[in-house]
Amino acid sequence: AAKHRGRDAWALYTPVLGERARQRALLLQDLGHALRDGQLMLDYQLIVDGPAGRPLAAEALLRWRHPHHGAVEPAIFVTLAEEGGQILDIGRWVLRQACRDAAGWSRPLTVAVNLSPVQLRCPGLVDDVAAALHDSGLPPQRLELELTESAVAGDEVADVLRALRALGVRLALDDFGTGHSSLAQLQRHGFDRLKIDRAFVAPLAAADAGQALALVGAIVTLARALGLACTAEGVEQATQEAHLQALGCEAMQGFRYHRPCAAAHLPQSIDTALARAA
Numbered sequence: 255a256a257k258h259r260g261r262d263a264w265a266l267y268t269p270v271l272g273e274r275a276r277q278r279a280l281l282l283q284d285l286g287h288a289l290r291d292g293q294l295m296l297d298y299q300l301i302v303d304g305p306a307g308r309p310l311a312a313e314a315l316l317r318w319r320h321p322h323h324g325a326v327e328p329a330i331f332v333t334l335a336e337e338g339g340q341i342l343d344i345g346r347w348v349l350r351q352a353c354r355d356a357a358g359w360s361r362p363l364t365v366a367v368n369l370s371p372v373q374l375r376c377p378g379l380v381d382d383v384a385a386a387l388h389d390s391g392l393p394p395q396r397l398e399l400e401l402t403e404s405a406v407a408g409d410e411v412a413d414v415l416r417a418l419r420a421l422g423v424r425l426a427l428d429d430f431g432t433g434h435s436s437l438a439q440l441q442r443h444g445f446d447r448l449k450i451d452r453a454f455v456a457p458l459a460a461a462d463a464g465q466a467l468a469l470v471g472a473i474v475t476l477a478r479a480l481g482l483a484c485t486a487e488g489v490e491q492a493t494q495e496a497h498l499q500a501l502g503c504e505a506m507q508g509f510r511y512h513r514p515c516a517a518a519h520l521p522q523s524i525d526t527a528l529a530r531a532a
């Protein structure tokens with residue numbers, strides 16, 4: 255049936271609950287074989303050290319090119335894959351692919367990989383990470399796992415996070431400030447980095463950025479107090495960069511520096527960024 259649905263069926267999607275549910279069910283069906291059919295791929299976005307733009311890391315961002323609908327938003331299909339359970343196979347593939355890609359880069363940049371809360375609660379995760387490192391030969395300290403606040407909210411993940419840290423990988427708290435994490439959790443789970451969500455970075459561009467400055471300043475201070483590194487997400491403009499730098503945020507990610515690109519183009523992006531920074 256999937257073959258007979260055109261692009262239009264998706265475009266004409268109506269926000270009626272029944273129709274929406276039907277579309278999601280169809281998409282979920284397609285997602286079931288997207289991995290096997292080679293429709294999933296990784297883009298990478300460089301994370302840089304600020305104005306000079308020296309690359310520090312690259313974040314792997316999952317892409318799904320659907321044969322009829324074209325690119326489907328990760329925000330949509332990752333959620334679907336979490337609900338349907340496919341995120342376990344997909345997430346395992348992302349880990350292996352990202353480690354393999356990073357092992358082949360000409361510079362020892364960190365590779366950041368997003369982990370779903372569903373993966374975090376699956377018993378095989380630590381073995382999967384260990385296998386991805388072993389098979390790729392990537393040194394563990396070059397792998398940084400990005401987790402959201404909601405993923406680490408419960409106490410039951412403490413053991414998994416400890417086991418991951420014992421492998422030597424780094425842990426980053428993604429989208430910081432949008433969820434609810436207690437200071438105690440931040441400290442206990444031994445994170446290495448906070449990623450300040452784009453929602454806090456965007457208003458730094460406004461003429462009247464007083465409150466945004468105070469908020470981001472407080473987050474940077476908090477990170478420092480806990481001994482964590484800090485990355486700002488969604489940096490698009492010079493004003494944001496200037497504020498972030500003045501506040502002491504040491505790593506930046508955003509369209510201002512680099513747009514996510516295909517894995518095959520990343521080595522060239524790294525070289526270009528390095529040449530520009532020199």
Ligand code: C2E
Pocket residue numbers: 299314315316327328329332345348368369370400428429452487488489490507508509510514
């Ligand atoms: P995220 O981990 O917070 O990733 C950053 C998102 O911000 C990416 O969106 C990136 O393209 C976007 N971005 C980067 N710089 C800018 C900027 O300057 N302006 C704006 N407007 N956006 C910027 P993307 O690729 O659509 O991914 C969305 C989310 O999907 C990710 O948010 C992450 O939560 C999830 N995701 C992506 N790949 C994976 C994956 O492999 N596994 C899991 N579990 N989730 C993933």
Ligand code: MG
Pocket residue numbers: 313368400428
């Ligand atoms: Mg992320």
Ligand code: MG
Pocket residue numbers: 428429449451487
């Ligand atoms: Mg993020």
Ligand code: MG
Pocket residue numbers: 428429451452487
């Ligand atoms: Mg974000």
